Amino acid sequence: xxxxxxxxxxxxxxxxxxxxxxxxxxxxxxxxxxxxxxxxxxxxxxxxxxxxxxxxxxxxxxxxxxxxxxxxxxxxxxxxxxxxxxxxxxxxxxxxxxxxxxxxxxxxxxxxxxxxxxxxxxxxxxxxxxxxxxxxxxxxxxxxxxxxxxxxxxxxxxxxxxxxxxxxxxxxxxxxxxxxxxxxxxxxxxxxxxxxxxxxxxxxxxxxxxxxxxxxxxxxxxxxxxxxxxxxxxxxxxxxxxxxxxxxxxxxxxxxxxxxxxxxxxxxxxxxxxxxxxxxxxxxxxxxxxxxxxxxx
Amino acid sequence: xxxxxxxxxxxxxxxxxxxxxxxxxxxxxxxxxxxxxxxxxxxxxxxxxxxxxxxxxxxxxxxxxxxxxxxxxxxxxxxxxxxxxxxxxxxxxxxxxxxxxxxxxxxxxxxxxxxxxxxxxxxxxxxxxxxxxxxxxxxxxxxxxxxxxxxxxxxxxxxxxxxxxxxxxxxxxxxxxxxxxxxxxxxxxxxxxxxxxxxxxxxxxxxxxxxxxxxxxxxxxxxxxxxxxxxxxxxxxxxxxxxxxxxxxxxxxxxxxxxxxxxxxxxxxxxxxxxxxxxxxxxxxxxxxxxxxxxxxxxxxxxxxxxxxxxxxxxxxxxxxxxxxxxxxxxxxxxxxxxxxxxxxxxxxxxxxxxxxxxxxxxxxxxxxxxxxxxxxxxxxxxxxxxxxxxxxxxxxxxxxxxxxxxxxxxx
Numbered sequence: 001x002x003x004x005x006x007x008x009x010x011x012x013x014x015x016x017x018x019x020x021x022x023x024x025x026x027x028x029x030x031x032x033x034x035x036x037x038x039x040x041x042x043x044x045x046x047x048x049x050x051x052x053x054x055x056x057x058x059x060x061x062x063x064x065x066x067x068x069x070x071x072x073x074x075x076x077x078x079x080x081x082x083x084x085x086x087x088x089x090x091x092x093x094x095x096x097x098x099x100x101x102x103x104x105x106x107x108x109x110x111x112x113x114x115x116x117x118x119x120x121x122x123x124x125x126x127x128x129x130x131x132x133x134x135x136x137x138x139x140x141x142x143x144x145x146x147x148x149x150x151x152x153x154x155x156x157x158x159x160x161x162x163x164x165x166x167x168x169x170x171x172x173x174x175x176x177x178x179x180x181x182x183x184x185x186x187x188x189x190x191x192x193x194x195x196x197x198x199x200x201x202x203x204x205x206x207x208x209x210x211x212x213x214x215x216x217x218x219x220x221x222x223x224x225x226x227x228x229x230x231x232x233x234x235x236x237x238x239x240x241x242x243x244x245x246x247x248x249x250x251x252x253x254x255x256x257x258x259x260x261x262x263x264x265x266x267x268x269x270x271x272x273x274x275x276x277x278x279x280x281x282x283x284x285x286x287x288x289x290x291x292x293x294x295x296x297x
Numbered sequence: 298x299x300x301x302x303x304x305x306x307x308x309x310x311x312x313x314x315x316x317x318x319x320x321x322x323x324x325x326x327x328x329x330x331x332x333x334x335x336x337x338x339x340x341x342x343x344x345x346x347x348x349x350x351x352x353x354x355x356x357x358x359x360x361x362x363x364x365x366x367x368x369x370x371x372x373x374x375x376x377x378x379x380x381x382x383x384x385x386x387x388x389x390x391x392x393x394x395x396x397x398x399x400x401x402x403x404x405x406x407x408x409x410x411x412x413x414x415x416x417x418x419x420x421x422x423x424x425x426x427x428x429x430x431x432x433x434x435x436x437x438x439x440x441x442x443x444x445x446x447x448x449x450x451x452x453x454x455x456x457x458x459x460x461x462x463x464x465x466x467x468x469x470x471x472x473x474x475x476x477x478x479x480x481x482x483x484x485x486x487x488x489x490x491x492x493x494x495x496x497x498x499x500x501x502x503x504x505x506x507x508x509x510x511x512x513x514x515x516x517x518x519x520x521x522x523x524x525x526x527x528x529x530x531x532x533x534x535x536x537x538x539x540x541x542x543x544x545x546x547x548x549x550x551x552x553x554x555x556x557x558x559x560x561x562x563x564x565x566x567x568x569x570x571x572x573x574x575x576x577x578x579x580x581x582x583x584x585x586x587x588x589x590x591x592x593x594x595x596x597x598x599x600x601x602x603x604x605x606x607x608x609x610x611x612x613x614x615x616x617x618x619x620x621x622x623x624x625x626x627x628x629x630x631x632x633x634x635x636x637x638x639x640x641x642x643x644x645x646x647x648x649x650x651x652x653x654x655x656x657x658x659x660x661x662x663x664x665x666x667x668x669x670x671x672x673x674x675x676x677x678x679x680x681x682x683x684x685x686x687x688x689x690x691x692x693x694x695x696x697x698x699x700x701x702x703x704x705x706x707x708x709x
Contacts (some may be wrong), residue, residue, distance in 0.1 A: 049526045051708040071528055079526040081708075089311040101304050102527035102534060146523060219477025 001062060002027050003048070008057035010043050010208075018043040021057070022206035026070055030180045031087040032195030036258050036285045037204035039187040041158060042082050042090060045158050048186070051081045075104065078152030080143045082159040082188075083234040088132040092123055092142055096149060110149075117145045120175055122168075125230070136163040144172065148179065155185045161194050173198050192217070196277040204284055216277050223262060223275035223283065230270040231258045240267065247282040298540075305534075315497045315507050319549060325568075326553050327359045331559030333485035339363070340402050349640070350698060354564050357484050361566055369480045373439045378419040379406035380413060380430075387431050396475045408480060412579045416441040421451045442476050449580045462559035465677065473584035480576060483569030486587050487577055489561045493591060494660035497550075497556050497598030501605050501630050501659055504546045504557045508609040509622035511538050512703055516617040522708045535703035539610055539696045547599075548605050554595050561591075574666055594662050597685060601658025604688035605630060606654050607695035614702035624707050633657045652680050653687035656694075 006102040010019040019040040036039045046052035048059055050066050050073065059066050066073045086095060093114065100110030118124045121141040126134065131142065140163050147155060157176075161169045169191070176185060177198045189196060196216055204212040212219060228245075232240060232245060234257045240246070244267070248260035260273060264282050337356040341349040351359050367375065386402045387394065394403070403410065410430060414420070416437045417428055453459045453467055515521040524530045529537075570588030574581055584591065587660055599602055609626045616622050638650040651657060652664075664681050 046522070046708055049522075051522055051525050054708060070531075074526060074530065075528040077526055079523065081519060081522040083519050084516075085520045086521055087308055087311070087515075087518075087520060089306070089313060094307075094311075098304050098308060099298050099523070099527060102524060102529050104528040107300075143523070150528070 001153060001182075001184065002061040002065075003046075003273035005048065006058050006060065008044070008047060008054045008059060010047060010052065011055045011232070016165055017208045019047065019054070022210050023170050023211060026184045026186060026211060027200075028180070028182050028184055029200030030176060030185045030187060030195065031196050032185055032202040033205065034189070034190075034192065034195070034281055035201060037190075038207075039198055039205040040208035041205055042158055043208075045079075045082075045156050045186065045188060049077060050074065054247045058202050062183040071289045072151070073154075076153040078150060078155040080140075080147040080157045080160050082162070086131045086139065088130070089165075090131050090170070091128050092118070092131060093127040095142065096145060098217075099146045101150055105150065109184070112276070113149055113151075114145075117148060120148075121172060122171070122200035127290060136170060137165060140164060141168070144175075155179070155183060155197060157185070159188055161191055161192070165215060169194060192276075192278040192281045202277070204281065206284060211233075214281075219280040220275045222275060223279050226262050227260065227273040227275045228263060228266040229258065229260045229273050230267060231256050232267075233257070247281060248280055298537060301529060301534060301537035302541045302544065305537050306545055309507065309541060312509075312510075313567075316507060318503045322499055322553060323501055323550075323556060326496050326557050327560060330497055330600060331564055332491075332558045333492065334559070334564035340396075340399055340400055343494050347360060348420040349598045353640035357565055357664065360484040361482050361568060364405050364408070366480045367409060369479070371409055371480045371573075372443055373477070375477075376409055376413065376416070376441050377435055377438045379409040380435070382406065383410055384431060386532070392431070403415075403474065409574055410484065411437060412445075412576065413441065415448050415579050416444040418444050419659055421455060440493065445579065446471075449582070452580050465651050468581050469583060470679075471582035471674070474575065475573065475584065478575050479571050479586065481568040481572050481574065483565075483572050483587055484571075486561070486569045487592075489565060490577075490587065490590055490662055491595065493554075493557070493598060494662050496553065497602060497659045498593070498656075500550055500553055500632070501602050504542075504549065504602060504606050505609045505626040506623055507545070508606045509544050509613050509626060510541055510619045510701070511629065512613040512618050512706075513611055513619035513622050517619070521706070524536070525706075525708065527606065528653075531690040532700060532704045535614075536698040539607070539699050542606055542610060543603060543692075543696070546602060550602055551692075554599075558591070558595075567585070574601055578666050583666050585665070589678045590662070593665055597658040597661040597665075597681060600685055600688045600692070601661075602696070603658055604658070604691040605657035605691045610699040611695040611702065614699045630656045630659070634660060637658065648680075649683070652684050655688055655691045657684045660687050665679065686703065 004023055005024050005026070008019060009017065011017050022044060033041050033044070043052065048102045061069055061073050064092055088100065096114045096117070097110055100114065105113065118127050123138065123141055123274065126138060140160065144160055149156065161172060164172060164218045173194065176187070178179065179185065180198070187199070189195060199216060201213060201215050202219060203210060232254055234255050235255050237249070237259070240259070240278065244261040244263050246259050246261045250258045252258050262279060319527055332358055334354050337360065338352045339356045339359045340351060341351065341359065343349060355583045367379065369375070383403060388396065389392070390398055413430060413433060414428055417433055419425055449471065450585065450673050452466055459467055516697060524534060527534070570586060572587045574583050575586060577587070582591070587662065608629065609622065612625055613619065633651045633654050633656055636647065661681055661684060664684070
């Protein structure tokens with residue numbers, strides 16, 4: 001089973017390229033899709049779900065165009081959008097029944113599916129609660145439940161952990177890990193730790209283009225002996241930030257600052273650090289931290 | 298498919314906004330249903346000179362009771378009896394018929410006297426002197442139906458300027474009018490007939506507000522992105538949404554019209570429903586009774602409402618903003634009324650446009666009677682038929698366009 005994205009582009013008039021000649025072939029397992037806001041992740045995912053037409057390229061599931069497969073493709077698809085709403089007068093259980101009908105599930109099958117799913121996303125106690133009365137995190141869990149309802153072979157999740165507390169995020173990762181066996185799961189996130197340990201491969205997008213495609217180990221190893229930590233006077237931070245790619249910092253006593261940075265050659269008194277996936281991500285999107293540094297100074 | 302329709306219907310009915318709208322419409326319908334009876338009044342002049350004024354439903358009952366003797370077929374003999382009794386009263390009071398005399402002596406057969414205007418031959422002749430009911434001859438009264446037919450023919454040709462096939466069709470409709478006319482008193486039913494259109498317009502507003510949200514709200518909330526990714530979430534779901542809205546509209550229409558008819562019947566009585574519509578408009582070639590006109594107004598209104606809903610669904614499938622959809626739909630609903638009563642369009646082209654608008658069937662009452670003013674003929678075709686056929690076509694076209702537009706919608 002594979003989902004092939006071939007030279008897919010999306011151009012908005014007059015000249016904005018939201019996705020630019022993106023190609024990748026997804027196979028079973030969890031795929032992390034990382035990128036800053038506006039990188040084109042959501043646009044790409046919408047095209048993969050068939051709810052937005054590409055202006056170029058094609059998307060194939062097992063060699064067939066998803067537009068031709070149409071209903072058959074949507075039968076194996078589960079999607080959680082980044083921003084989504086519900087009909088506010090639905091109760092959780094009724095909403096899932098409604099979605100189950102649209103997913104073509106028989107009522108008896110739907111009932112059998114919904115009960116354990118509610119259990120999985122810890123919503124059993126809230127099954128008769130009006131969706132409008134749920135917290136943001138609970139609504140997102142309802143969203144996750146609906147995406148899993150048809151036992152999809154292709155699961156596309158756009159920022160699924162936004163609004164979830166740390167415990168819920170860990171729980172969600174476990175669900176996803178277990179679910180991803182023999183299924184294609186594409187997960188976009190800003191939170192690198194969400195994919196770091198469970199993703200088979202990570203895709204990093206920037207300005208609509210695919211910058212990197214690799215396993216966590218491959219990406220992390222690219223920063224081997226390049227991540228350093230050192231403590232410097234706060235007054236030096238601004239000048240240091242111009243020459244180093246600072247990825248993290250923390251205020252210390254006596255007007256000192258501890259910094260974690262990427263560099264081929266370290267500044268004096270630096271300690272070598274083991275690289276993480278977050279370092280990889282930040283190495284591609286350093287601008288935000290540079291701004292933080294100038295704000296800090 | 299029907300499972301989706303069922304769930305979509307349930308979803309629409311779960312909306313608080315929808316329930317509030319339905320409740321408001323039911324209350325207003327109850328008010329409009331009762332209103333024709335509420336302003337009925339009758340003065341009963343007692344033997345001791347006192348006057349008792351009855352109002353509302355009591356008045357309706359008293360009016361029916363007072364006219365009971367002349368109920369039934371308005372045969373020439375019965376018309377003559379009414380005319381002779383009128384002449385006796387006229388002579389007894391030397392032509393000075395006060396309100397009290399009118400109420401006491403003429404009320405039972407007043408409706409029969411009213412139609413006798415057309416018993417006078419050649420009434421549309423410009424050289425003819427004014428009409429006097431007292432001077433109307435017994436022969437002319439007995440020849441009421443023949444004289445009315447001659448006057449009607451003159452009216453068709455000289456006043457309405459009907460010719461060719463249109464004239465033939467008007468005559469053939471007239472041939473279907475049952476004669477003698479049937480009479481039973483109809484206090485309030487004339488207003489009630491006009492209110493059918495008013496209630497239909499009110500329902501149109503209600504269902505337009507519901508339909509405006511069907512697609513727009515799910516686009517705006519982002520709910521649509523989830524629904525559209527489900528197996529049946531595109532074309533089938535679009536069809537189900539349209540069908541569910543039409544089913545909901547049908548259910549609500551039947552419920553509200555049943556309520557209106559129930560209140561009308563309970564307060565005005567059902568006797569008047571058998572009365573020939575010619576007691577409202579004597580020259581009308583409409584072969585209907587008051588009851589049939591009520592029913593037809595409701596049926597044309599129903600078709601018009603379905604066409605309106607289909608149009609609103611189509612607009613809704615094109616826009617994320619339900620407020621915009623409503624803002625566009627409401628003028629469309631009242632456009633035929635504006636053209637007909639405010640701008641008083643008279644050119645054939647504009648009248649035709651007005652008649653083929655989806656909402657044109659909502660206020661069809663005057664076209665159905667078609668006695669006063671225009672008879673509503675476009676060549677050989679009678680305007681209510683054009684309205685109905687146009688609305689039926691529009692239901693199909695706009696429903697299809699709505700489904701197609703929803704299926705092609707992109708989640709930008």
